[in-house]
Amino acid sequence: ARRADRAAPQALQSMEPIPPETGVTLLKALLAETVPQVAVLPYAKPQAPAATSAPIAISWFEQIRQLPTGDRPAALTARLQQAVANLLGRPATSLDPHQGFTDLGLDSLTTIELTHQLQQQVPQPLPNALLYSYPTIATLTEYLLHLLEPNFDTAESSESSTQKNEVANGSENDSPRETSSSFANSLSNDPEAAIAQLTEAEAEALLLSELDRLNLNP
Secondary structure, eight states: OHHHHHHHHHHTTTBOOOOHHHHHHHHHHHHTOOOSOOOOOOBOOOOOOOOOOOOOOOOHHHHHHTSOGGGHHHHHHHHHHHHHHHHHTSOGGGOOTTSBHHHHTOOHHHHHHHHHHHHHHOSSOOOTTHHHHSOBHHHHHHHHHHHTSTTOOHHHHHHHHHHHHHHHHGGGGOOHHHHHHHHHHHHHHOHHHHHHHOOHHHHHHHHHHHHHHHHHOO
8 A cells, every 4th residue: 555655646646636626617517428437637748867978088199199199109009919819810919019019910901901900090191001001000199199289280290200210111112102113114114014013002002092082183
């Protein structure tokens, strides 16, 4: 009985009281009816609770942006190591930040997947040939650190960082732009030899660079 008494107020929360005058009028009308059972209850539609907006997920790139400047390099390097490790199925601590992505074990498909993941995390547009311009975790970290700065010019940074990367790595890691230029010259002189000399990585870098160029100049 006590349980029923506690439930009664909840069941009547959607019911409104009838004013005495209205009740008398309704009672007289009902007494004149031959219907065995009649109920007259004004119904108030329950108010739905106010919808609460779901919290917006913050990307790890934006989380690193909120860190003190001095803590960003290590945090960004760790994130990139973990992203590569997930693709390779290896411990993140086993990856040398200064070793090339190809040497670490990334192939064409995993390179594209890593680039796609970074494009989803970073608000600024990233080129499809990103990992060919910055072929190690260390050089990629340096580039992405610049993107964490407010009002950063992506195009200007790409130019500057690519030049630094070329100087640091020498002729062994030519940028896609230089490879494209030298390939165009070789192609005009001896097309068959130029194509035959391309490595798989160089061919993919040229293709991605051309796709970026087409996207920038539709």
